[in-house]
Amino acid sequence: MNINYENYDDYPGGVTGNHNPMLHQNLSRVIRWFKGRVTYKIRKKDDLFQWQYRFNDRVIGDMKELDATRKYIIDNPINNSKP
Numbered sequence: 425m426n427i428n429y430e431n432y433d434d435y436p437g438g439v440t441g442n443h444n445p446m447l448h449q450n451l452s453r454v455i456r457w458f459k460g461r462v463t464y465k466i467r468k469k470d471d472l473f474q475w476q477y478r479f480n481d482r483v484i485g486d487m488k489e490l491d492a493t494r495k496y497i498i499d500n501p502i503n504n505s506k507p
Contacts, residue, residue: 455481459481
């Protein structure tokens with residue numbers, strides 16, 4: 425595929441074409457693609473890079489869950505510093 429960068433806006437998905445996950449309505453695919461790209465780029469400088477152990481991506485479903493997640497983020501460093 426030859427791309428004329430002067431008309432870059434004419435190509436849906438940019439240089440990745442239809443393989444761009446942003447063209448698909450699937451958040452899991454977008455996150456998986458993003459983490460893969462980040463991992464690839466970082467490992468060029470640090471081949472020991474790994475995502476946090478036991479880290480899980482999840483979509484927050486409602487305001488109650490969002491509030492609980494915010495509380496966890498705020499309280500977690502405090503809880504981990506207690507003897």
